Amino acid sequence: MATSTSISKTLIPFSKTQEASLRLPHRKFPRPNTRTHMPIKLAARDNSSASLVNYKPKLEEQLKRLPEAWRQIQGESDWAGLLEPMDPLLRAELIRYGEMAQACYDAFDFDPFSKYCGSCRFTPRAFFPSLHMSHIGYHVTRYLYATANINLPNFFNHSRWSKMWSKHANWAGYVAVSDDATSRRLGRRAITIAWRGTVTRLEWVADLKDFLKPISSNGVPCPDETVKVESGFLDLYTDREENCGYCKYSAREQVLTEVKRLLEMYSNEEVSITITGHSLGSALAILSAYDIVETGVNVMGDSRGVLVSVVSFSGPRVGNMRFRERLEVGLGVKVLRVVNLHDVVPKAPGVVFNEQLPAALMKVAEGLPWSYSHVGVELALDHKKSPFLNPNADAVCAHNLEALLHLLDGYHGKGERFVLASGRDPALVNKGCDFLKDHYMIPPNWRQDENKGMIRSNDGRWMQPERPKLDDHPEDMHHHLRQLGLASSDI
Template sequence: MAAISLSSTVLPFPKLNLSAHKAHPFGSSNPSKLTLSISTVAPRVLHSKATDSFTSIIAELEKERAQNQNERKTDSNSTTHENERRLSDTWRELHGQDDWVGLLDPMDSLLRSELIRYGEMAQACYDAFDFDPFSKYCGSCRFTRRDFFESLGIAHHGYHVSRYIYATSNINLPNFFKKSRWPKVWSKNANWIGYVAVSDDETTARLGRRDISIAWRGTVTRLEWIVDLMDFLKPVSSNRIPCPDPTVKVESGFLDLYTDKDEACRFCQYSAREQILTEMKRLVEKYSDEELSITITGHSLGSALAILSAYDITETGLNVTSDGRGVPVSVLSFAGPRVGNVRFKERLESLGIKVLRVVNVHDVVPKSPGLFFNEHVAPMVMKLAEGLPWSYTHVGVQLELDHKKSPFLKPANDPVGAHNLEAHLHLLDGYHGKGHRFVLASGRDPALVNKACDFLKDHYLVPPYWRQDENKGMVRSKDGRWIQPERPKLDDDHHPEDIHHHLKQLGLASDH
């Protein structure tokens, strides 16, 4: 086993305290105190020759502490200053009011915590999704709306799910949709693809507004869905989104996923678009006398859906309250592809939508589609190519991360690891700005990176793909047989009774 070089693994160790003990290979989760355990140094001790090597470890840590003393004082002063700021006072700035100018380099600590929080809400779409083809519930959410956040261990975020979102699997994205191998299943043609959540009263007071959040599911490990994309642009208005400019175009696969439906299926008899618009209308009306925000998040393909739904909500005017107040709409996305052409970008910006895209520079997904004609091409060339069906451009502001800066991650260009959402959240936790050292700010456990990939360095002894249900979800019945347990009926989690009423008011009910 290779020795761990603690000098290259930059951890926030202000002072040495050998008396404290915490059996965790990543050290302290508290940047203000060092916790050093035998398990922390065991890999290195295996290659030592007794006390002299252990003494050298202590000397190395002391040297690291001395070298970073001034840096820590600066970080401490900055942290104290940031703690004095409150989300309730700065939320508009953190959600893009000024396009995040001055907040990304150096990295604003409140913005970092907000990005991680919404990233965890996007990650919840993966953690709650049933990927198992041997389950008759494959393609569904494993939890009811009422138990969603608590079941995933993130109830502390202070949101409740108001609605689940479903899409029809009868479109050309086979690597996105999952289907059970069993004949008796919860649905033959639907997949759960996200949810709408609303901040509770306590969180609303802390945030300074009632936050309506939409989280979209994307892809976890397989990247073949990029090939599934038809990779040509078509007008947004061709799928009944009320855009006044026919030259505003988006990728056809994203648009179909967002707008298609299967009227024979009770879960996707309404399109994802219709589900989102009616829920936004209901919630904005319900909380019309409060300060509101609409924050949309997603990873990978979910990032594209986040941008498209933000555009649709604003273009349709659902972010305007009955008394004429505009509700800010922001997208905080991760590892997302390009969505539309230059005209789409211009139209989205003119509507006041704010988009912050978090990407890993080694990830291939944000580089597609539009490999040849994109925002990096000379403006004159793009002007000539803007009418082509494969001329794309990114929208919003980009925050670039680099997994090779993290001492925890394998430096190799692993396409699955580079695209992984938990890896992005880990990189956010250690990012302080361009040229700054990688130092974990919140102590978020790096072991989470390996939940669904193999990206942590081997000497941290965290097994790859470790997240799974106990006994793969099988339980023992009273008669001693191992069976798949029944889940609560999904009836409560499909379309609400008033959806047709809201569709009529939106002028979208003609097909029902």
């Protein structure tokens, strides 16, 4: 598989106008040591000779204040004063969560010619090292699986071969926790839940059932039956398949029991819970955040409430105005939504009746099954501000997560010029789309598995290698379900 390290060594020409817009103040930067923060080397053209400009990160000073500032970064005060202008520490943290969401795509096997299509390509222990992300300082504690009886193209992928790893389940994400060294750097033990979205295409938006139903109708607790969410999202979160080992428990049950287990394990520490996801994964992130707090799983044994935050990327609307009020005011869940202004997904569902209408009109329409409202705080970015990106690229590019992380790296506030803050490699944008301008000479969709995953056996024959069997559910799953009051006799 090609890596961003090799791509970042490309010499990329750009004009004098772009050079002026990208030039950073002259200063010395520490040498980066991460895959995604490799410096991009740009060949600057002038009338005399070409010169190289190296963009390197300078985050160390900002990161030193994280142990004291993490609650503000996680949204305790709804990110007041941190977005305009963009706080450098917040930007770095948002990119980190975005990379954890992107890892769901990079690890997902969506090749229909693979008998493992629909699964994760790596074991939990090897997850971050296999993606060259050991530096992130987390380890995966559990994989999440989903099943559903709804049509969501490019989320549920299955092999075309009769021999497959599962007929009903798809890998949907993971739960990870910070290691000791990272916890000291972050100022708390950080639990992160990352949900996978759909793979590249946008057809799933049109295939949503697109009608609201009470969140309590699928067993998620809520004291108000007027609190409603999109039915397809809710089904995906709560459905289970009794005949499938991986989906014997619903995605909801998997999340709640793992969070409870981890909070019991770290009961003597300061803990945070951050849930992230892109696209459809953003909707699952918001639903699971609601569920964790409404169920009270985030309350420690000594009655301390753990701060629950959502970092959403390119997410659709999830519920109605009553859901928004319950989530934000009733439960205090903090949601920051990062979107591209030109992306169609955040505009759906609820294209007609939504939070942008006058409050009086929304009050009249709130009983309709198509009346939706976004939640939380929005950070709107514009890909037409980046000198790297093609402003006329197709709609799929505007929805791309790597492109959104690129925009985050260059965003400093409304009206401010686009300047890469950490030197995050723009070549990553074209990893799964065709968004960079042609004169950067980065091929589109360059990320691929070597030989499409085929290996040569000892006798010289090419074959699909076997993978280690992924664990389905921990042995103490039923114990935690019983503690949560979710155990049933048919499980």
